[in-house]
Each structure stands twice: as C-alpha cells, then as structure tokens.
Amino acid sequence: MSQPTEQPSERPAGRAVPTSADVARLAGVSRATVSYVLNNTSAVRISEPTRRRVREAAEELGYVPHAAARSLRAGHSRMVLLPTPHVQVGPLYSQFFNEFQWALRRLDYTVVQYGSVGLEAEEAARAWAELRPVAVVALGESRLTGQGVEILKRSGARAVITLGTEKVEGAHALVMDQGRVGEAATAHLVETGRRRIGVVVPEEPGLAMFSGPRLEGARRAVAGTGATVVPLPLRYEEESANALAARWRALDLDGVFAYNDEYAMLLMRALQDAGVAVPAETAVVGADDLLLGRLLRPRLSTVRIDMVIGRELAELVDRAVREPEAPPRTSDLMASRVVRRESS
Amino acid sequence: MSQPTEQPSERPAGRAVPTSADVARLAGVSRATVSYVLNNTSAVRISEPTRRRVREAAEELGYVPHAAARSLRAGHSRMVLLPTPHVQVGPLYSQFFNEFQWALRRLDYTVVQYGSVGLEAEEAARAWAELRPVAVVALGESRLTGQGVEILKRSGARAVITLGTEKVEGAHALVMDQGRVGEAATAHLVETGRRRIGVVVPEEPGLAMFSGPRLEGARRAVAGTGATVVPLPLRYEEESANALAARWRALDLDGVFAYNDEYAMLLMRALQDAGVAVPAETAVVGADDLLLGRLLRPRLSTVRIDMVIGRELAELVDRAVREPEAPPRTSDLMASRVVRRESS
DNA sequence: TTGAAAGCGGTACCAT
C-alpha cells in the first residue's frame, strides 16, 4: 500500500476500541484502580467518589473488558464449550439444551457452541483446545476420540464430558441409555400379546448412535419371552415406507417399534394405505411423544422420554471442573415410559 | 491455604499446559522461530532441519496455540459470533445454518454460537462484545437494539448483521421477507376461488416476528380482490384447535393459511373431526413443505421456502467485514412458492 | 537463518 505506515489502517473511521487505560486516563486514576472498581475487588477499598468517576468514565467511553486479555492473565477461563451436533435435533433436545445453558450461566460459566462441520475428530479437538475451555461437553455424535480427549486435557480442559452412548477413553461419560427406549416399547408390545416385533432402523446417517442401542434394547426385552425381533431398515421417505409396507404381510409382524413418532407416522400411513389394519393386525409404537402423534388416527402410542433437567447436568459439569480427579460419575440421564394410546 | 505459596495449585495433577516457550526449549530454538515454523511465515526462511525439530517438539508436547493470546497480540480476531436463537427452529433453518457455518469456516472465520437465554438485550450485547468478535450475525428474534449494535461496534465488531424482519439501527439488515410466504399462500387461495380467508396466528411467544409479517402479506394478497382476511389466534395444542374448529361454521371461512405445516396439520385434524370437509368446504394451506404434509389425507398444500444458500450469506458477511463502511446491502434471502396438493 | 525484546489488555502483588 502507498499509505504512510504510521496509519494504523485498522479502524478506518471511528476511534479505537477503548481499553482500561483509556478509562483510567479519563477518570484520572491508574489502570489498577479501574480494575479494582470494575471488578468490585473486595480485598481493596476504593473511595466512593473514585468509584463513581471510574464508572462514569467507563460508561462514557462504552468500555467493555476484553475477555481474551482477562483469561490470558488469569491463566484459565470459565468457558464451557459445546460442540454443535451435526444431526437435526428434536424439540425435546432443544428444551433440555436451553435449560442446560441457562443453568451453566447461573453457575457463572460462559457457554459457547462451536460448530465443527467438516472437520475430522482430531482437528476439531485441536480447534476447540485453542479456545482453552475449562470444560467440553459433547452431546451428540460428534466423534470425540480418546486422542481428542487427551489433546483437550493437555491444553487445560478440566472436564471432558460426553453425553451419548459411546464411552470415550478419558472422558466422563454420561450415558443416555437409548436402549431403554427400545426396551420399554418392545416390552409393552410383548405384554400386550405381540410375538413377532419389527424394529425400525433409520438408514439416515447420524442416527445410528440412537438406533443401534434402541434395537439392542428391543432384543433385551424379548429375551426369554419367545417373541422375536426383526430389524427394519427404513429411509425417511414415502417410497421407502411404501416399499416396506408392500412386503409387510410376507414379514408376518404383529407389532412394530418405529424408532420415533415421525418414522411411526410415516410407516403407519404406508401400512394403512397398503390395507394393513392398525392396531388390529399390527400394533405401532413410536417415541418422543410429539403432539403430532395425538393427531393421527388411530392415536399413536409412544415412549415418552424425560431427559434429566439441565440444572442437574450443569451441576455435574461444575463438580467435574472443581474436582477433575474425582471418578467419572456415570449417571443415567434419561427415563422412558410408555404412553399407550390407540395404535397398540 | 497452608500450602507453600510456590505451589501453583492450578493443575493439581499432570503437568502444566505447554506453551510455545516449552516447544522452543525442547527444540533448542527461540520462541520466535517456533512461531515462524508453526505459522509457515513466508517472509522468513527457516532451514528444514530446524523446522523438523520444532514440529517434532510441538508434536511431542501436544502443543496447541492459545487463541486468546494470539488474537490479543494481533489486535483482532476472526471470530464470527452467532447468538443462538431462543425459539425452536425447523429443519429448514438447521440445514441453512450448517451450510452457513461451513461456508464461513472456508473463509477462515471461527464460528461461535453464544447463547444468551435470560439476558436482557443490552447485557447480552455486552457479553458478546467481551469476546471481541469481528462480526455478529443475529438470526432470530434475539432482540438486538440500536444501543446493542453501538456497543458491539465500539468494541471492534466490523459488521453487525441482523437476519430477520426488524431493521435495527446501525446494523446491516438482511430481510427474510416472511410476508411473501403469507402473500403466496393467500394469493393461491384467492386464485382458486376462495373469498373469506382465515390466517392462523400462533399465540406462542417468539413466533410473532414470523406470524405478523405473514399476516400482513396475506392482507396484501387480498387487497383489491374483494376477498377478506380473518386472523385466527391459535395455540399449538389440541384443545385450542378444537375450540377454533367448533366455531368454524360461524366464522364462515372457505380458505385458511395455517401459518405452517404443523399448525395446518393440527387445524386440519380438528376441522375434520368437527365435520368440516377439506378442501370442499374449506381449503387449507401450510408452509415449510414438511414430509409430514404429504402423509396427511388430503395431502397438504404448502408454501415451499427456499432460503438463500449459506455460502451467499457467508460471502456477504465477509464483504461487510472487509468493507465496514460500504452501504448495507439489503438483500432478500428467501423465495417462496406454492406447492399445491390436495387440501386446496 | 535465528534471537532478543516490545507490546497486546487485563490483574494482582507490593509499595507508598
């Protein structure tokens, strides 16, 4: 550039970002005093007039402290990093998530979601580590490897928590036992006299971490009852459902756990169109207890999933941060119960 | 504490977080050299053997650079901050969002979502400003005030972009003209001969920013046609829908735009249960083109919304960052078209 | 080709 080099060229118009030094200058005090006042440092007494002058100066300049500088000096941050899940999440999850964030904030943590679409597990971990979070809470399928956990801990993370089904070496694993969902649904079907039970397994990628355990749970439920379980691959598309419905009679199933309410609705519609009577011929059970299930005819039986309240998880994170050496408390964060309606 | 003061007590077990100085020491070079090697600084030539020693040392220590220190020194970051929306978002939005994040990363930005549940507009803005983001993109109803924008810009944000319906003083406003959705749906109803048209207005808080403009759009569509629009408040609950259906005949409506597919399904079910024939007596149109709409009987007519591709928005953000003084380009990011099925 | 050192914005100890 041909511009004189003394021109910063960084903030072309408008003055520079105010720092605590600017506040100090305007208030006629030292930077230390500014820090004391703005942080209400109890160990130091500052006279009321001085406090006021500092506050007014900060206000006038629109001063906002620089989080990076602060945490650099402090040697740690209170940032909890949440890798954003790749898969589409349901309303249940969203509510839980909001609650969790809110609770963490109450505990004085800064919650930040960091998306890592299109990054490999390890480079993602490295990217997260650059932010020096005090804790990382991976909720979904974000494949966090043992290697990744090691990177994070080496860079100062005091707690790495996975919330899911896979247990990762070195991380606190909070299981959400998806198996229970399949178990509850299938047990219900068995109890109501069904013997040959289909279990829908979505073919969409990213759902495997839920569908696998649910299928396993279904298998547990039939063990020793004489009933059998048949996995049913299904894409969330009308054609896929119709194809499945077309060969329904050949499958000879009298009950089906459809993974969740959406797949259940898809399948039930296809079954009805194919002339299969629900629940007379085949009982259908979904999961998630969506409102839409109540609108179907017959009304859809479902498994209602109650996730642990966000506050509980937030406290668990806080404890893990304060006592990193404590043994990973493996809690189960889900409770499942069947809501029987008309489709089963 | 009675512990000797020389004990850091910060990392009780396990060694300290490695810094570039540690890498330098291990590699037998200076910190400067480490920086040069790890950043591939082209202005400086470092011998290949040295490069290797540095890389190996970094690898061995598990060194990850400290983002805060880096951006503090640099005087700026490439963080784009996205306040997380409070309302539950649909699958359309999620897809768009992922694409947007991906595109921003490709442009070398660090995308971070910051939740602000339970914070007032201005304190939220201050919290965001502490992170010194280079840009803030507020997508939802996160009420960003003119005051908030001012705070952010004062603290170095080169672009503040709102994506929504409200225009905020000082921010680049990218309108997503929700009105078009209501306009398209209603125009379709009018063209197919409907005269008294209901427009569902969800009572759920947080949806007002969508429902208001959609209602206005509906009003535009009937202007001068002789048709009329009747707002229909509705909660997303079965009882509310039933109550509305019970007084349907009294309302004397022959068409309804039901806000979106979910509300449409809710309402259509209630209408059918109340004996109102769809579409013979009343036509129903939803929006979002969810798969579930195709499963209903009659199949639900809908408005398909195509959002701008995330890449386009990412480039727009990039341009705004590089030329903060350029006039806010107000682009429309949505295209709406009616998909007629059987319910209209 | 490499090293020494200044400085980014805060905080907290130690003086005064």
Added chain:
DNA sequence: ATGGTACCGCTTTCAA
C-alpha cells in the same frame, strides 16, 4: 486509598 509494575502466551519488527 491508590499507583507502579510484572506477567499471562503469542507475534513481529529489528539486529546480529
């Protein structure tokens, strides 16, 4: 009750 100052980890001249 305040101010001076060292330092957190990293980048980037400037010298050698």
